[in-house]
Amino acid sequence: MSVNASPYREKETIAIHAPEFRERRVRAERLISTGSLIAATPPRDDERHYMHSILCQVGLPRSKVNGTSFERRSGRVALLVEAGRIWTGQDYVQQPLPYGALPRLMLAWMNTYAVRHNTPEIPIGDSASGFLRMLGKQSNGGKRGSFTMFRKQVQALAACRMTLGYNSEDRAHTYDGKPIKHFEAWLSSREHERSFWPGSMTLSDDYYQTLKQHAVPLDLRAYTDLKGSALAMDVYMWLAQRLHRIGARPAIVHWSSLREQFGQEYQGKDPGKDFKKKFQLALRSALVVYPQAKVRRVTGGVMLMASPPPVPFKD
Known part of the structure; x- marks a missing residue:
C-alpha cells in the first residue's frame, strides 16, 4: 500500500x-x-527556511507535558528539554515545557534569520501581533486565542534548556544550553503593547554555531501549511x-x-x-x-x- x-x-x-x-x-x-x-x-x-538537523530528527513535545523535562531519542541522536524560569521584575516564574506547532514555527523563523544574516540577534517586531503575522498566524485574544497561546509558548521556549546529543563514528558530542540567551519578558497582557514587547531575542553562541553547521533547509510553504x-x-x-x-x-x-x-x-x-x-x-x-x-x-x-x-x- x-x-x-x-x-x-x-x-x-x-x-x-x-x-x-x-x-x-x-x-x-x-x-x-x-x-x-x-x-x-x-x-x-524568502521561502527557504531552516531547522537544526538534530531537531529534524528528535522534535520538541507535541502535546502538553506534565513535569519539567522531556526526552526523545532516535538512533544516534537525542534531545533533552528542561523547563526554565523567567524573571518578571519581581519573581522567577516557572514556565512549562514548550509544545505544539508554535515553538516549531518560532524556531524556524529565528533560525532562518540567523542563518541568512549571519547573526545570533533576532529582531522580532514591535508587538506580539506583529510577530504572529510574521509566523503566518492570525492574532486573536481570549483565554484560548492565538495571542494567549503564543505568549505562553514563546516564554516557555525562551526559558527552556536543551541538551542535544549525537554520536559520530568514534565520539559522542553534546550541546548543552539555552538556545535563547536573552529574552525580555513582557509585563503587559495586551498583544499590541509596544513598550513591554521585547524588540529582539539573542541565540546562545553554542546553539548559533551548531546551527550554522547543521541547518536543514525547509520549504516555508509546506511547513506553515502543516501547522x-x-x-x-x-x-x-x-x-x-x-x-x-x-x-x-x-x-x-x-x-x-x-x-x-x-x-x-x-x-x-x-x-x-x-x-x-x-x-x-x-x-x-x-x-x-x-x-x-x-x-x-x-x-x-x-x-x-x-x-x-x-x-x-x-x-
Missing part, C-alpha cells in the same frame, strides 16, 4: 457540515493546493534531512523505531495502534507538500528511497 494515496476520506455517515470536518476538509484542500504549487514552482529565497499537526511538521522535517542522504539501497524503518523516534506521546490503551494510525496520516500530509519524496509503506514499517531535498541546496 502506497502512503501517497489521499488520506482525506470521511465516512458518508458523518455529517459533512460539522465544523470539525469542514475545517479538516478546508485544511486538506489547502495542503493539496500547496502541494501542486510546490511541484510546479521551486521555493523563492495544524505538529506530528506532520516533524515528519516533514525528518524526511527533509533524511531522504537526500540515502544511497542506491533503500532504507526500511520499522514501526518500533518510528515509535521510539516519534511516539512518546501515545500512552493510551493501545498506544502502538494509536501511534501507527496517527503517524500514517501525518506522513501522508507531509508527502502532499513534499512531492519529490519517495516513501512507501511496507510490511513492518516504511521504506525510504533516495529523493531530492524539498529545497535544492545552494551552490
